[in-house]
Structures are given as C-alpha cells and as structure tokens.
Amino acid sequence: MFDLxxxxxxxxxYRAGASEVQALIDVxxxxxxxxxxxxxxxxxxxxxxxxxxxxxxxxxSEGRVTVGGTELTSLGEKELQSRRQKIGMIFQHFNLLxxxxxxxNVAFPLKISSLTKKEVKARVDELLExxxxxxxxxxxxxxxxxGQKQRVGIARALANHPDxxxxxxxxxALDPHTTESILELLKDINSKLGITILLITHEMNVIxxxxxxxxxxxxxxxxxxxxxxxxxxxxxxxxxxGFVSQVxxxxxxxxxGIRSEGRVVRINYMGNTAYEPVLFETVRSTAATFVILQGTxxxxxxxxxxxxxxxxxxxxxxTDHIISELRQQGLDVTIIQ
Amino acid sequence: MSFFENVNxxxxxxxxxxxxxxxxxxxxxxxxIGLIIGLVLFLTSSGQLLQNKxxxxxxxxxVNVLRSVPFVILMITIMPLTKMMVGTxxxxxxxxxxxxxxxxxxxARLVEAALREVDRGIIEAAQAMGFSKGMIVWxxxxxxxxxxxxxxxxxTAVTLVSYTAMSGIIGGGGLGxxxxxxxxxxxxxxxxxxxxxxxxxxxxxxxxxxDALVRRFSRK
Numbered sequence: 001m002f003d004l005x006x007x008x009x010x011x012x013x014y015r016a017g018a019s020e021v022q023a024l025i026d027v028x029x030x031x032x033x034x035x036x037x038x039x040x041x042x043x044x045x046x047x048x049x050x051x052x053x054x055x056x057x058x059x060x061s062e063g064r065v066t067v068g069g070t071e072l073t074s075l076g077e078k079e080l081q082s083r084r085q086k087i088g089m090i091f092q093h094f095n096l097l098x099x100x101x102x103x104x105n106v107a108f109p110l111k112i113s114s115l116t117k118k119e120v121k122a123r124v125d126e127l128l129e130x131x132x133x134x135x136x137x138x139x140x141x142x143x144x145x146x147g148q149k150q151r152v153g154i155a156r157a158l159a160n161h162p163d164x165x166x167x168x169x170x171x172x173a174l175d176p177h178t179t180e181s182i183l184e185l186l187k188d189i190n191s192k193l194g195i196t197i198l199l200i201t202h203e204m205n206v207i208x209x210x211x212x213x214x215x216x217x218x219x220x221x222x223x224x225x226x227x228x229x230x231x232x233x234x235x236x237x238x239x240x241x242g243f244v245s246q247v248x249x250x251x252x253x254x255x256x257g258i259r260s261e262g263r264v265v266r267i268n269y270m271g272n273t274a275y276e277p278v279l280f281e282t283v284r285s286t287a288a289t290f291v292i293l294q295g296t297x298x299x300x301x302x303x304x305x306x307x308x309x310x311x312x313x314x315x316x317x318x319t320d321h322i323i324s325e326l327r328q329q330g331l332d333v334t335i336i337q
Numbered sequence: 338m339s340f341f342e343n344v345n346x347x348x349x350x351x352x353x354x355x356x357x358x359x360x361x362x363x364x365x366x367x368x369x370i371g372l373i374i375g376l377v378l379f380l381t382s383s384g385q386l387l388q389n390k391x392x393x394x395x396x397x398x399x400v401n402v403l404r405s406v407p408f409v410i411l412m413i414t415i416m417p418l419t420k421m422m423v424g425t426x427x428x429x430x431x432x433x434x435x436x437x438x439x440x441x442x443x444x445a446r447l448v449e450a451a452l453r454e455v456d457r458g459i460i461e462a463a464q465a466m467g468f469s470k471g472m473i474v475w476x477x478x479x480x481x482x483x484x485x486x487x488x489x490x491x492x493t494a495v496t497l498v499s500y501t502a503m504s505g506i507i508g509g510g511g512l513g514x515x516x517x518x519x520x521x522x523x524x525x526x527x528x529x530x531x532x533x534x535x536x537x538x539x540x541x542x543x544x545x546x547x548d549a550l551v552r553r554f555s556r557k
Contacts, residue, residue: 055465084467095458099480099556109466111476140556156466166465 003066004164004196005031005054010063012049012220023049024060025220031213033163036190036197036301038207038228040243041217047200050217051166054198055087056080068163085112088157088195092169094149096141102152103128103137109159127155131185147178154185158195165189167199171206183209187301204246208232208300216240229300233268233307233332248296248307262313264293265323268332270305279310282325288314309336343525348515353535355429356511359501360539363436364494371441371493374400375448376474382449386460386470400442408439408500412507432509436500444493451485452478484551491547495540502536512536 012024023046031037041047052058053065056072065072070083096105106127110120128134131151141149150170157165167186171179187210190197201207207214207228215225218239224231235241267279274297283290295308312319326333374396380386381393406414412435416426419434455478463477479486505513512532520529 057461057464078469081467081469084465087465089462089465091458091462093456093458095456095462097459097477097481098456099483099554112467112472142557160466 002033003030004033004068005198006066007053008064010053010060010065012053012058013061022220027222029215029222031196031198033196034194035212036210038211038214039200039217040202040204040207040214042202045217046220047217048168051168051198051200054166055084055089085160086162087164087166088162089166089168090150090153090157090170092172094153096149096152098141101138101140102133105152106155106159109156113160123159127158131155146174147182150174150182163196165195165197167197169201170199172201186210204243208247210301212301216243229270229303229305232300233305262311263319263335264309264311264337266334266336267308267310267326270303273330274304274306278326278329278331282322286314286318286321288312288318288322341527343527344531349531352512352515356501359429359432359436359511360494360497363433363440363497366437367440367444367493367497368490370437371444372448374441374445378445378449379452386473400445403438403442408503409506411435411439412504427508429510432501432504436497436504439500440493440497443496444489447489447492448486451482451489454485455481484555487547487550487554491544494543498536498540
C-alpha cells in the first residue's frame with residue numbers, strides 16, 4: 001500500500017509567555033492512499049492541531065510531514081501554496097464566504113487555477129451536481145441549512161481535484177440525520193473519486209460509519225491506532241473504551257462473572273461469519289448448552305460484526321472443545337471466567 | 338422675505354461647492370491612505386497574517402497621537418507642512434491636507450475594526466486552498482468586510498463635513514467659512530441658519546446613501 005500522508009515524529013509546542021503547551025507529542029501517523037482514516041479524541045486532545053499539521057496551517061515544532069511523496073515541511077511558501085491546492089479541507093463551521101453565492105463559493109478556489117472562464121463554469125456545474133445543490137446555486141450561505149452549507153464546503157474543497165480531503169469535525173455542527181447524509185457523501189467521494197480522507201471527530205459514530213482505520217488521541221499523543229473493527233472490538237486504553245461505549249453498551253464483564261455457573265466467554269466475529277449459525281452448530285455437536293448474557297450485532301462501515309458474551313454450561317471437555325472449534329472457525333474467543 | 342434679507346444666495350452656492358470640493362478631495366485621499374494604514378494595523382496585529390508587534394505599536398501610536406489632537410489645533414500646527422505641500426495654508430486648497438491628516442487615522446481605526454469582524458475561519462479556509470497573503474487580503478478580507486467598510490466610509494465622510502466647517506475658523510473656505518464670517522462675526526443669524534441647514538442636508542444625504550449601500554451589499 002502506498003502512503004499518501006505521513007506524519008513522522010511530529011511535535012507541536014505552543015508558547016504563551018512563560019508557559020508551554022505541548023499540543024502534539026511524538027505523533028507518527030501514516031494514511032494509506034484511498035482509505036478513510038479517522039482521528040478521534042476529546043476536545044484539547046490535539047486532533048485539530050494534528051489535522052492542521054497536514055497542510056501546515058500549523059507548522060510542527062519538530063518532525064516531518066509528507067503528502068503524496070512531497071515533504072511539505074521542506075517547501076518554501078510559494079511551493080507550499082501550490083501543493084495546498086491539491087489538499088482539500090472542510091470545516092466544522094463551513095467557513096464559506098458570506099458575500100458570495102453558492103456558485104461563487106464553489107468557484108472561489110479556481111481563481112488560483114489556470115482554468116479558463118468556460119472551464120470554471122463546467123467544473124462548477126459538475127461539482128454542484130455531485131453535491132446536489134444545482135437548485136440552490138444562486139443562494140447565499142445565510143439562506144442555506146447546515147447540511148447544505150457543508151455540501152458547498154465539500155464542493156469547494158474538491159474544486160481543484162485534490163488527492164486528499166481533510167475534514168475538521170465536518171459533522172459536529174449538524175443534526176444526526178444530516179450527519180448521516182454528509183457521511184454518505186464523503187463515503188461516495190472516497191469510493192467513486194478515490195480521494196483519500198483524513199477526518200477528525202469526537203463522535204465514535206462517525207468513525208464507525210465510514211472509517212477504515214482509526215487513531216485515538218489523548219493529551220497530545222496517539223494512544224491507539226489500527227483497523228476500526230479491531231480497535232472497536234478490543235479497545236485497550238480507557239479513553240478508547242469511553243468512545244466505544246458511545247455507540248454500544250459496553251459489556252460489563254465483571255458484573256456478569258459473579259453470578260454465572262458455567263464458563264463465560266466473549267466471542268467477537270465479523271464479516272460473513274456474522275450470518276452463519278456457527279455458535280449454535282458447534283454447541284449442538286456436544287452435550288453442552290449455552291446462554292447469551294449480552295450481545296451486540298451491528299455493522300462497521302460495510303462489515304457486519306458481532307460481539308457476544310456467552311455462558312457455556314456443560315462438561316469441561318465439551319466446553320474446551322467448543323472454544324477450540326470456534327477459534328478454528330476464525331472467531332475471536334476470549335475466556336473471561 | 339425679510340428674514341433672509343442678508344442671505345446672498347450666490348455666496349451660498351459658491352460656499353456649498355467649495356465644501357463639496359473639500360469634502361470630495363479630502364475623502365478621496367483619506368480613504369486611500371486610511372485603508373492602507375488600517376490594513377497594515379490589522380495585518381500586523383497579534384495573530385494575523387503579518388503579525389509584527391513593534392510595527393503595530395509604532396503605527397498605533399502615531400494614529401493615536403494624530404487622533405488626540407483636536408482638529409482646529411492640528412490644522413494650525415501643521416500649517417507649515419500644508420504650505421509646503423499645496424503652496425498655501427488657507428482656502429479650499431489649504432484645508433485639504435489637514436483634513437486628510439486628521440481623518441485618515443480615524444478611518445484607519447474604523448477599517449481595522451471592520452477587518453477584525455471577518456471570520457477567522459474564512460481566512461483559514463483561503464489559506465488551506467493555497468491563496469497567497471495578498472490575495473487573502475483583497476479577495477477575502479476586504480470583500481467579506483465590505484459592509485463594515487462602507488459604514489466606515491459613511492462615518493468618515495460625515496466627520497469630514499464637520500471638519501470642513503471648522504476649517505472656516507482659520508480661513509478654510511466653504512460653508513463653515515461663510516457661517517463664521519457672516520453669521521457669527523457680522524451677527525447675521527439668517528446666514529447662519531441657511532449654512533447650518535445646508536450642512537444638515539449634506540450629512541443626511543451622505544448617511545442615507547451609505548445606509549442604502551450597506552443594505553445593498555449585506556448578505557447576512
């Protein structure tokens with residue numbers, strides 16, 4: 001896989017008089033070409049600074065930033081400006097020109113392109129079509145809803161055919177329904193136009209619906225990073241567990257363990273096994289039985305997954321057999337008790 | 338009508354034209370110089386594109402000094418400079434330099450305040466798009482603050498009207514000159530009344546035009 005964005009050994013220190021705030025501490029993040037990478041963290045965790053380091057709106061105090069093979073941290077101002085044209089960015093508060101119509105907002109970044117008037121018109125038409133705002137092209141931002149404003153923001157960010165789209169809390173100011181439609185649009189842009197997306201958010205729901213990989217940030221550090229599914233199913237750090245619990249009932253294994261008579265196991269499964277009666281078939285082949293104590297079955301981006309806490313009741317050899325059989329079938333089984 | 342017996346309408350017209358000339362010329366230079374100073378003030382202030390603490394403090398101090406001297410005093414103080422620039426320190430011509438020196442710092446502060454109203458996020462968005470600083474200043478900041486700038490121009494124009502009238506005290510010409518020489522020094526209240534009425538109409542017209550433009554360009 002090709003690394004499109006690479007942050008290597010990035011540190012960022014803010015100095016205000018005598019005090020220092022370390023906003024980023026030794027951040028190493030690689031975003032692959034074509035993926036949707038999410039960074040989640042509470043406010044003040046440093047995710048916004050991290051995102052702004054990618055297009056150097058914030059210059060790292062230390063470390064290297066590389067986008068598409070170009071080391072941005074070594075570029076001069078002019079070269080950086082021209083590279084930025086290929087890095088789209090959308091914002092929580094949209095940041096549209098209030099004095100320009102939808103159409104002129106979308107055309108705005110093309111002012112510094114080499115396109116002719118006619119080409120600009122064609123490109124803007126195409127973009128308005130893509131985000132579904134043709135009917136609103138002559139309105140001003142103040143006349144639009146939040147979701148429509150973000151669509152203008154997206155169209156504007158895509159104007160110069162970027163290879164990367166940076167999303168700064170793009171759905172945080174939107175209601176849940178609108179959030180969903182914007183996330184769908186971003187997913188489409190990623191899959192149809194092949195644009196790599198790096199987004200930051202404090203909502204686990206955003207990560208779950210569209211991201212391939214995730215980094216969790218806390219106090220300026222990346223504390224956990226990996227495939228969304230594995231981070232989601234096996235969160236290690238308390239902060240990560242907190243985010244995961246936003247979208248599922250966290251399974252309180254300790255409380256469960258106290259009252260059970262058999263062996264309590266946690267089974268994680270994903271992909272097509274989610275639709276197979278693996279557990280039932282396996283248990284049926286023995287003399288044991290099982291009780292489901294708690295469970296979640298859901299979908300992460302396009303992958304179905306499930307997490308069950310099951311109590312296996314029966315002879316030790318039967319339960320041992322069930323556990324090894326499930327593992328052989330590719331399920332992730334953890335013995336809790 | 339006997340009340341207006343002292344009013345020489347030809348003089349009034351001439352004085353009105355002089356006032357408009359002084360207003361037009363001084364407004365023109367005030368806007369150019371004030372806009373530049375205002376932009377520099379804003380851009381060099383903390384957290385902005387050309388942040389420069391010492392330059393900001395220097396310009397800010399000069400602006401404050403010029404703004405703290407009352408107009409009449411300023412006008413007298415810079416008489417030698419005026420004479421050097423336009424060859425005379427009296428009449429319509431002699432009034433223009435002091436008008437600009439007094440009004441440009443005032444307008445600059447209004448410009449600075451108007452620019453400060455531009456959403457930081459929009460500037461950030463333009464930076465992210467790859468715009469240069471110069472383009473951000475003209476295409477984003479000035480554009481986005483245009484209603485504030487128009488209001489600032491209106492306020493400055495109105496202030497200049499009153500300054501032109503004051504300039505009459507030391508021989509500035511125009512309606513103020515007429516009011517002082519005839520209305521005040523020769524005790525002719527009818528002349529005073531007519532000049533004041535003309536000044537009121539002028540200010541009203543400027544304010545209404547300014548407000549109409551603000552409404553025309555407002556998109557909020």
